[in-house]
Amino acid sequence: MKKIRVGIIGTGFMGRTHTTAYKNVTNIFGDEVVPELVIVADVVEGAAKAFAEKYGYKRWTTDWKKVVSDPEVDLVDISVPNVYHCPIAIEAAKNKKDILCEKPLAMSADEAIEATHIVEEAGVITAMGFNYLRNPIQSYVKELIASGKLGRVVNFRGMFDQDFNNDPEQMHEWRMLKKESASGALGDLASHTISLSQYLVGDISEVCGMTQIIVHERPDPKDPSKMLPVENDDLVQFLFTYENGAMGAIFSNRLASGRKVALGYEIQMTNGCIVYNQERQNEVQIYHHDDDKRERGFKTVLIAPGHGDYGKFYGGAGIGLGYADQKTIEEYHVLKHVAERKPSEINFRFGMKVMQVIDAVLESAATHKWVSIEKVK
């Protein structure tokens, strides 16, 4: 058993979700690594205090600097708005703290590169909160692709569509303004698809994309009689090339009528195919070209023991995990990486590469040209 002392910054949806996940880690994974909830920070005093009491953090503060410098903290958990991710992470690294940071890593690729260099030089363990990668099905898909049984990847087609903003009467949000969020659907949704794409297939080296605003203004939530402009992409689509030569494309529409959590992909390979959609997060479609000629077909495989960590939850296939369980798996692995001082694959450098793709797509959309992605050392 190894104890990891956690300091968390942020008490919103993600702060709660991470905390609940920490509390569930030992229920599912036993006592190998045990989180100890030490301190929570929130700029709103009442929020910090109530959160500490409700979830059992020993201390609370309104100053995140007290968390990153707390000698009793091993792991700093960054669950605040995007604009604070890198500044906090850099400070945490200076204090030699390990870091779990929510996605996206930064406001731009440049900021992400800088932060990555700093944490790498500091030698701290880092991890990104790309929870969808933690679905045990993705672990299995990654393994299946790597096994070569389905040949090599030739085409990745991915998307993340949602319709929560479908009604034009729906209120304006901060994430629709450029200075608060450089991109819209691209950074908010497609970033997950990019992460899946790079996690499963490899790094992207060149992109060509286009964006569109569908609803140009929305009511100001403070005064719905006034309209505020929507400044970034409701819809994005881009083609890309992987370093390994395969081709791909990603779509995202945050006004996609009918799609709720349609984060998914079709991975076409030379000897098979894999299809996934987060709306049915407990199954995956797999096709083997080597099957008997008269019985070739896409198989609907339900989540099962043998797929990543699923067996830790249930002994039988198909019992079904939910969104929250992905976070429990994520937090377990982060704690384990910290305990074992082993780098995570889903670290700051991984998050940095996602940011590079996002920035390249924005540049491509602005210039109407293909844009290469530089290889960062």
Place this chain on the structure above:
Amino acid sequence: MKKIRVGIIGTGFMGRTHTTAYKNVTNIFGDEVVPELVIVADVVEGAAKAFAEKYGYKRWTTDWKKVVSDPEVDLVDISVPNVYHCPIAIEAAKNKKDILCEKPLAMSADEAIEATHIVEEAGVITAMGFNYLRNPIQSYVKELIASGKLGRVVNFRGMFDQDFNNDPEQMHEWRMLKKESASGALGDLASHTISLSQYLVGDISEVCGMTQIIVHERPDPKDPSKMLPVENDDLVQFLFTYENGAMGAIFSNRLASGRKVALGYEIQMTNGCIVYNQERQNEVQIYHHDDDKRERGFKTVLIAPGHGDYGKFYGGAGIGLGYADQKTIEEYHVLKHVAERKPSEINFRFGMKVMQVIDAVLESAATHKWVSIEKVK
């Protein structure tokens, strides 16, 4: 805020699952009702002690009688093997404790009737652990049927199929012996379908069924070179009539190759149809005959705010609940019923009626005749 003090009996899979659920109740539902974990019992001393420490129960014991008589306990949670359900429940009722009991309620309809009469006379709140009924989708389906929008039910076709026992080499289990478990697939699996059927449509009044053993003997887990007999049904199918005149049928095969958690139904109504399968627990198929003639079709509806308690978990549709979340919902409602002194719909009487159907099917299979179900006062 109202505190409910819990004493739990049993530390196996269900004991753990209930306890984790109690701990998640306030994360999801806020502070309306707050469980306080008081005491845990297990015949194995080490198990009781370790469980208390891990989950934060204040006390532990090896004697369940100390739980049912503990003056600090409001709610007795019965998570032990079936044979102990009624004896413990009866003792708890005598001590005026409210009760959450895992399914099935009893070893036979007669035992269930007796226990039901005792708890009702004692005036305690009771609830059964039919967790699948707690899926917010079932709340919505119940509401939709009751609304009359789809007309009236004419045919219910349900099943619960699993293939965990598919391999004949798989070890023998206690649940395959008649004295430990009167029925096989019927009581273990089909009981869930019966509960869904009665919860959604109404009480069953007459049945005609048949059972079959598919694999007649299995290796003794203590000495796999020896074979032990399988004494109860691997496979069961029965027709039935509801009191309201509708017809139905239920199937269950515990060796159903390919089915993992195939608990489901098709409910045919005079003006629509509803189809559900637990393997895709976050969606339901709904058909409205009143739709435009050229656009009639089964709709795949993803779980959404407005379906039971789903909105307490997530603000957006389709994010997805898992098995464990059903138990959190269950425990919340049990605590609330206790706090408000309001009877639960899924109480001992409900569990008793499920037992009556099971016993009637067994009798029908044995006599090769239709069997009526008596109305118990």
Place this chain on the structure above:
Amino acid sequence: MKKIRVGIIGTGFMGRTHTTAYKNVTNIFGDEVVPELVIVADVVEGAAKAFAEKYGYKRWTTDWKKVVSDPEVDLVDISVPNVYHCPIAIEAAKNKKDILCEKPLAMSADEAIEATHIVEEAGVITAMGFNYLRNPIQSYVKELIASGKLGRVVNFRGMFDQDFNNDPEQMHEWRMLKKESASGALGDLASHTISLSQYLVGDISEVCGMTQIIVHERPDPKDPSKMLPVENDDLVQFLFTYENGAMGAIFSNRLASGRKVALGYEIQMTNGCIVYNQERQNEVQIYHHDDDKRERGFKTVLIAPGHGDYGKFYGGAGIGLGYADQKTIEEYHVLKHVAERKPSEINFRFGMKVMQVIDAVLESAATHKWVSIEKVK
């Protein structure tokens, strides 16, 4: 090349469908067997004449006896209402004509038995128009079951649901009266499911069923202000046992909101499972328990060369057959059986057994008891 001379009786939907199929046989199957359209009969003179002209029959008549006795006719095609099937078939057999008869064979099991004995004694080739059995996918399923790769059948669950009669305002039809049609959904729809069941798995030996009328009266099409009674089953469900010991059940609802041509089954086997639905007639779901543990799942197999006669239509999988193509396959095989003097598996005896099941279900529903099916020599 062998010519088979056809005389057809009936010019309704089935007469047209059979004739179009005869004309397509050589387009698809080449010149192995070539139908020659000799004579058509219809009680309505104008209909017979117009039909002969349109489709190229050499002669026409209003008297079916002229068809069954025509010396130039080899094959008598019976495409008239059910009540005339046996009388015509018996006459045709007396004239040593081979026979293709639309389903159902007879008005009752007794009539079917009599007709079967007569045609068998006459030594003529007979075939029944159970077109759904001619889908190349059913040929493959039959072969797959027989191969033993999926073990043995333990449970067949089938249905045929349709909603063409869903609206209570819809007009009354002759088929809703007992004297014109002994049963309703059972004979009209479920008969197809019974035929699939017996074709794929084996003969049924015992049944227990129940029926229900959902809409008790409907407007008289001649005077919609008057209501006529519905006398036979809108809804039927029955359990059964196969001679080989497997169990099964069949459902049919002719007012099943949402179901259009929902003729289907789930065949549970000891080592696999097969699922089919006519609404997706170009695909079948197959599960192999022997697949790799982490990749077990139901495969959606599209119709492909290697499935029955599909390869005669198209060289590639999934191009898709329609309803009419099944009839082309049926007529080809009937002609071939006639040409080769080989008995068809889907002959009068086969049709007789379907009638026996239907009558047994009616008796069971009337007596509320299990009913055995006698083995006819």
Place this chain on the structure above:
Amino acid sequence: MKKIRVGIIGTGFMGRTHTTAYKNVTNIFGDEVVPELVIVADVVEGAAKAFAEKYGYKRWTTDWKKVVSDPEVDLVDISVPNVYHCPIAIEAAKNKKDILCEKPLAMSADEAIEATHIVEEAGVITAMGFNYLRNPIQSYVKELIASGKLGRVVNFRGMFDQDFNNDPEQMHEWRMLKKESASGALGDLASHTISLSQYLVGDISEVCGMTQIIVHERPDPKDPSKMLPVENDDLVQFLFTYENGAMGAIFSNRLASGRKVALGYEIQMTNGCIVYNQERQNEVQIYHHDDDKRERGFKTVLIAPGHGDYGKFYGGAGIGLGYADQKTIEEYHVLKHVAERKPSEINFRFGMKVMQVIDAVLESAATHKWVSIEKVK
């Protein structure tokens, strides 16, 4: 009744398919327009003669010029390899014959433009053999989009994937050489998706694409020990903009393991969504954002009376059409356009626009840039 006299050129798969379709037209659509099969041409004398005899053409010839100049011919049906399409069409137009031409119209956009101008000046009726557009479901989708009920289109995502060439050992084909077929998957498969896209949504004005050869050489069918180069795209993907401002993308992989006839699309609209795949050609998925909030979901709508010409085939929904039925519908409409002297929407100009998109994608792939499509008068 109006007779249209047909002269066909080509006796391969398409010649047979068109001829069978002509023969089925009156079976399905009655006697409104009646094709008369006059003359067939094939360079191989035996083929022409046998075809004429088998299908009932009055005359045959080895010289296509005799068909286009035959005074008894109204409609010239061009069912020969692509390279002959335009030369024959131009000659037919000079002879004032109406024309049905198989797709693609030409070998290049330039050739297509020239041919289009010639036929338009000649004032003849023209039609292209894009049979997939004739599925009654596409008629309904077109109508539904035009109705505005689902708002306006914002994103079209289409594909046509097949795996008939998946095995690298499979023989080389003429269509893999540039001089015989400028493009591969793009012209052969994606052209169908482009046609659907322009038929349903509107004209494409700008594209950016990329192509890839996956298997670089294949065995020479004449001498499998030798390898021949594959010169055109196995895989293509491109983004595009519609003139109406909507965005889209199309994919095609002729080595797409698992896909058989995966011609499909997802059309995202501001108030709904439509999803189609030819592998399930008798159904379409439709989503209405205006549905009750708790019952929003994609509806699986089976083909039904009210969808284009389906009602001419069957009175009930879901009975199911096959590939051949689309050709019957196509030929009926071509004959009708000829009879009524009304221009078809799927005419040479339509085919020309598809060719323009194809050529623009090839240019874009070669130059690695966005390419505009000029508006041809």
